[in-house]
Structure formats: structure tokens, C-alpha cells
Amino acid sequence: MRMSSRFTLILLLILTSPWPLLAEVQDETALDIQVREIAKTLRCTVCQTENIWESGAPLAQQMRGVVRERLKLGHSPEDIKEYFLSRYGDYIMMEPPKHGVNWFIWVGPFILLLGGGLLLYKEVNGWVRGTPSTPAAPPPPLDEQARQRLERELES
Amino acid sequence: MTKGWQLTLVLILLGLFALFYQGLWGDPRHIPTVLIGTDAPMVEGPDVETGDVISLEQFKGKVVLLNFWASWCYECKVEHESVLQLHQLFKDDPNFVMLGVNYQDKLPDAQQYLKEYGTTFPHMRDLHGQIAIDYGVYGVPETFVIDQEGKIRYKYVGPVTGHMYTTITQNIIAPLLKGQPINTKS
Structure with missing residues (x-):
């Protein structure tokens, strides 16, 4: 094999190898995965619409640090979520905990959808029932005077 | 229908x-806080000016006002004069302590800020954001009032100016120092 062909082959092998993918998998330890899973459930209090895993805010970064430290100390994911709940209340959870008034958030949309559907059904049903099933009686014939006026108007 | x-x-x-x-x-x-009526976390951190460790534990039995601030925070500058005035009002009461907590800041910036705007009470650094998280802080400025029994009695998010200054001084701190019930309505 000529030198240039060998070089091309090696270059091709390097470029087509899935090494970055492998490196990514190897970089993430079991602890990292646990941190990620917990961090995804906690709201970034500074950015509000993002979880602390996705947020780049310093507070979110520090919260991720707290999650990591507590996991290292042997705390369970539930203990860690409970800690954040005790500091920030339900607001810290990306999904509101299912208790008390929070149930309205979970079931409210379905109740509204059901209520709206029932209301629509009742209204449409009322319209259908109100529509006469037999055709309306034919209109009375035109008198001579009206017929002549119509003909004049059509001709003009 | x-x-x-x-x-x-x-x-x-x-x-x-x-x-x-x-x-x-x-x-x-x-944003309703779940911390009212709960035990104040006994935090500690180095003094912004001297580096000596300040611990909240050492002020047990006193009314403590904790004020979270940062040198980059515009509203902290807005409230700074009022905060100093508040300290001036109660500093002679042996049962009152005021502490600043420097949040998400660089030490030289924080020191420069205190030099520029002045201070009459100590400030501890929140090195890794742990103090802020323990107190459920959303941003700065935030102010907490802790009673003699170490319970958090009041929290306010925003600058302590105008009617909030009046609320905190007259309805919260003064009654707590006299052992009277507080009025949290602003």
C-alpha cells in the first residue's frame, strides 16, 4: 500500500470512529446520572421556567452542587427533594406535588375539558332537536300585481 | 341553555x-415562604472585611435581621441607606443584631462596595450559595427577621425602603424586642 493511501485510510478511520460518543458515555458516572435525574425535577428559582439541570444561573449551579454533595453523603433522592421543598415550598418542584390545592392543577384542565364537552354536547343537541324534521310549508302563490312587478324588474 | x-x-x-x-x-x-415559624438555619461564614468566622449560633437569644445583598445588585444599592438607618435605630438595643450576607459575589467587589457605601454592622460571605439555599433565597435583596427563640418570623423580597422600612421597624422588630405580637401586614 502506498504511503498516501495508508494515510488516507487512517484519516478516514479517525474521522468515522464514534469516539466522542464513547467519551460522553464514559464521562458520566452513576452519581452524575443521579444528580441529573434529581436536578431535572427541581425548578431554577432565578429563571423559573427552567430546571436546575438546564439552567446556567449560578444559583442553579450551586443547587446542583448541593444535590451532588447530599448524594455523596448517602441521602436518598426523596430526602434531597424534601430538603429543597422545606426551603422553597412546592414552587421548587417542576411538577407540583399531588396534595391539597395542587390537585386542582392536575385535574382542573380535565374537569374544564369535560365540562366544556358536556356544554357543547347539550348546545348542539338543543340545536338538532330544534330543527324541524318535515320541510316547511310552501309559500303562498304570488298575486297578479306582484307577479307583474317582478317581471318588470327582471326585464329592466 | x-x-x-x-x-x-x-x-x-x-x-x-x-x-x-x-x-x-x-x-x-x-412568593409565600414555607420558612415562617420554622427554626432559622444556624449558618456561618467568613466576615467580608476581616475574614473571621461569623456564626449565627453566637447570636441565639437575640432578634437578628439577616439581609442578603450583592455588590452587583442595583436594588441593594437602593436600600443601602435605609438598611444603615435601620441599624442606627436599633443598634443600642443589646438584644438586636444585624447581619449582612454577601451573596454570589467576588470578595474584592464586596469589600469595595462596603468601602464605598459604608457599613456599621458585620457581613458574612456565602461562599458556595449554601446559606442562600438554606434560607430559600430567590434573589437579592432579601431580608429575614429571626426572633429570640431562633424562629424565622418575617421575610421580605426586595429593597427595604419606604413603607417596607416602616413595616419592618415598627411592626416587626420593635414589637419583637418588646416581646409583643408582630403585625406582618404591610
Whole structure:
């Protein structure tokens, strides 16, 4: 094999190898995965619409640090979520905990959808029932005077 | 549509309207805290100016005002004069302590800030954000009042100026120092 062909082959092998993918998998330890899973459930209090895993805010970064430290100390994911709940209340959870008034958030949309559907059904049903099933009686014939006026108007 | 259905529809619409109204005109600073009435976390950190460790534990039995601030925070500058005035008002009471907590800041910036704007009470550094998280802080400035029994009695998000200054001094700190009930309505 000529030198240039060998070089091309090696270059091709390097470029087509899935090494970055492998490196990514190897970089993430079991602890990292646990941190990620917990961090995804906690709201970034500074950015509000993002979880602390996705947020780049310093507070979110520090919260991720707290999650990591507590996991290292042997705390369970539930203990860690409970800690954040005790500091920030339900607001810290990306999904509101299912208790008390929070149930309205979970079931409210379905109740509204059901209520709206029932209301629509009742209204449409009322319209259908109100529509006469037999055709309306034919209109009375035109008198001579009206017929002549119509003909004049059509001709003009 | 029957009268019952019409009434239900009107009630649902009124409910939705009330929710929107609250969202539009409610105070966005007012996020109910779960910390009121709970034990204040006994935090500690190095003094911004001297580096000596300040611990909240050493002020047990006193009324403590904790004020979270940062040199990059505009509203902290707005409230700074009021905060100094507040300290001036109660500093002679042996049962009152005021502590600043420097949040998400660089030490030289924090030191420069205190040099520039002046201070009459100690400030501890929140090195890794742990103090802020322990106190459920959303941003700065935030102010907490802790009673003699070490319980958090009041929290305010935003600058302590105008009517908030009056509320905190007259309705919260003064009654606590006299052992009287507080009035948290601003």
C-alpha cells in the first residue's frame, strides 16, 4: 500500500470512529446520572421556567452542587427533594406535588375539558332537536300585481 | 341553555377572571415562604472585611435581621441607606443584631462596595450559595427577621425602603424586642 493511501485510510478511520460518543458515555458516572435525574425535577428559582439541570444561573449551579454533595453523603433522592421543598415550598418542584390545592392543577384542565364537552354536547343537541324534521310549508302563490312587478324588474 | 348551566358558566368565567386578575395585579415579589415559624438555619461564614468566622449560633437569644445583598445588585444599592438607618435605630438595643450576607459575589467587589457605601454592622460571605439555599433565597435583596427563640418570623423580597422600612421597624422588630405580637401586614 502506498504511503498516501495508508494515510488516507487512517484519516478516514479517525474521522468515522464514534469516539466522542464513547467519551460522553464514559464521562458520566452513576452519581452524575443521579444528580441529573434529581436536578431535572427541581425548578431554577432565578429563571423559573427552567430546571436546575438546564439552567446556567449560578444559583442553579450551586443547587446542583448541593444535590451532588447530599448524594455523596448517602441521602436518598426523596430526602434531597424534601430538603429543597422545606426551603422553597412546592414552587421548587417542576411538577407540583399531588396534595391539597395542587390537585386542582392536575385535574382542573380535565374537569374544564369535560365540562366544556358536556356544554357543547347539550348546545348542539338543543340545536338538532330544534330543527324541524318535515320541510316547511310552501309559500303562498304570488298575486297578479306582484307577479307583474317582478317581471318588470327582471326585464329592466 | 338552562338557568343552571348559565349560572355554572358564569361562575367558571368569574373564577378564571379572578385568577387572571390576581396574576396581573398581584405582587410578583410575594412568593409565600414555607420558612415562617420554622427554626432559622444556624449558618456561618467568613466576615467580608476581616475574614473571621461569623456564626449565627453566637447570636441565639437575640432578634437578628439577616439581609442578603450583592455588590452587583442595583436594588441593594437602593436600600443601602435605609438598611444603615435601620441599624442606627436599633443598634443600642443589646438584644438586636444585624447581619449582612454577601451573596454570589467576588470578595474584592464586596469589600469595595462596603468601602464605598459604608457599613456599621458585620457581613458574612456565602461562599458556595449554601446559606442562600438554606434560607430559600430567590434573589437579592432579601431580608429575614429571626426572633429570640431562633424562629424565622418575617421575610421580605426586595429593597427595604419606604413603607417596607416602616413595616419592618415598627411592626416587626420593635414589637419583637418588646416581646409583643408582630403585625406582618404591610
